Amino acid sequence: MDKESRFEMIRTITAVLIATIIAFIIILFVSDKPISTIKYFVIGPLLKSRYMGNVIEQAIPLIFSGVATAILFQTGLFNLGAEGIYYFSGLLAAIVGIKLSLPGFIHPVVAIIVGGAAGAAVMVIIGFFKAKWNASELVISLMFNSILYGIGLYILNHYFKEVNTTSLQSVKMQDTVLLDKIVPGTRIHSGLIIALLVVLVIHLFMYRTKWGYALRMTGFNKEFANYSGINATKAIIIASLVAGGVAGIGGSVEIIGMYDRFKWAALPGLGFDGALIAMLAKNKPSNVIFSALFLAYIRIGADLMARMTNVPAEMVGIMQGLIILLISGRKFMEGYRNRMLLKGVKSNG
Numbered sequence: 001m002d003k004e005s006r007f008e009m010i011r012t013i014t015a016v017l018i019a020t021i022i023a024f025i026i027i028l029f030v031s032d033k034p035i036s037t038i039k040y041f042v043i044g045p046l047l048k049s050r051y052m053g054n055v056i057e058q059a060i061p062l063i064f065s066g067v068a069t070a071i072l073f074q075t076g077l078f079n080l081g082a083e084g085i086y087y088f089s090g091l092l093a094a095i096v097g098i099k100l101s102l103p104g105f106i107h108p109v110v111a112i113i114v115g116g117a118a119g120a121a122v123m124v125i126i127g128f129f130k131a132k133w134n135a136s137e138l139v140i141s142l143m144f145n146s147i148l149y150g151i152g153l154y155i156l157n158h159y160f161k162e163v164n165t166t167s168l169q170s171v172k173m174q175d176t177v178l179l180d181k182i183v184p185g186t187r188i189h190s191g192l193i194i195a196l197l198v199v200l201v202i203h204l205f206m207y208r209t210k211w212g213y214a215l216r217m218t219g220f221n222k223e224f225a226n227y228s229g230i231n232a233t234k235a236i237i238i239a240s241l242v243a244g245g246v247a248g249i250g251g252s253v254e255i256i257g258m259y260d261r262f263k264w265a266a267l268p269g270l271g272f273d274g275a276l277i278a279m280l281a282k283n284k285p286s287n288v289i290f291s292a293l294f295l296a297y298i299r300i301g302a303d304l305m306a307r308m309t310n311v312p313a314e315m316v317g318i319m320q321g322l323i324i325l326l327i328s329g330r331k332f333m334e335g336y337r338n339r340m341l342l343k344g345v346k347s348n349g
Helices: 003-030 034-046 050-074 081-100 107-134 135-159 191-208 212-220 224-228 232-259 270-278 285-308 315-329 334-348
Strands: none
Touching: 003 034, 003 270, 003 315, 034 050, 050 081, 050 191, 050 232, 050 270, 050 285, 081 107, 081 135, 107 135, 107 232, 107 315, 135 315, 191 212, 191 285, 191 334, 212 224, 224 232, 224 270, 224 315, 232 270, 232 285, 270 285, 270 315, 285 315
16 A cells, blocks of 8 residues: 555544544533443444344445445546436336336346436436536536436326325335345345445456546546547546446335335435545445445444434434545645655655
8 A cells, every 4th residue: 555545544534533533522512321322323233233234234325326426536527416316216216116027037137227227327418518518517416416306206296106195105116126135134135245246346447447547547637638548528428327327226226125115205315425435435446335334334323322312313414524524625634644755755765
């Protein structure tokens, strides 16, 4: 590991530790039993296998979201369009599960392919506008989130809504489309295997193919990439296509893996979580697994803390905000970085 990578790892760990310490200080002021509250938050998910199952269940969609966002960030695109894609692709996967009658193995594959293709199609539109006319991908992606949510809500409400309930949810999907549970006593499903395979494929794509190199060089310096013979416009479109496909697969897997019908009445927030996970992973797909597990762990810990004590689970939101604030701050620990690099130069000299 080179010095720059080591510094980034130290910087990320420090940001997490600072956010955690501040959270503990807040707990000390607001909790009647701070020690017990901190115990539930820190080691609560380890107390029962069911709780650890909840951590892994919650980490599965976060892995897809983190990988999709990491691809975009590595290409220099601040694109948050995975949020709307998660919702819309999940709805399309549910529709496949409702309308089509297919054999057990084929049915979920078709649902995932449909969701992934829809995600890729939407994201490539955003990438095209960025590549061709240098339009702000952040603005366009946020706009598409609202558009996809509105269209999805209309389709759900007018064509697939369960009429015998007051809640907004679809009619039941066919059992053949649902992913198998792979760990007894939990809801961990075969989507975990798909998520790990996606991480492996994207890692190989980004670091073992010429297009992955083109994407990374475009993100590092677009002008230099063009000067070196890399088609940066094409690289942006390919990054958008791949990231959209990953997000679409993630939305599809989450719906057919965790539910028997489509139940999202609002955007799930999973796309926005991808930004935090990608930051924690330093935009490396292989690191996304650990970042997703960390975020899922503290969220389950916060839920247990809220159930057992008088401290609300929103404490995790404070931690997330602090982590993003510190990691995104370019000046955070800059002095330590400079001393580290200077020490390396002196020792080499």
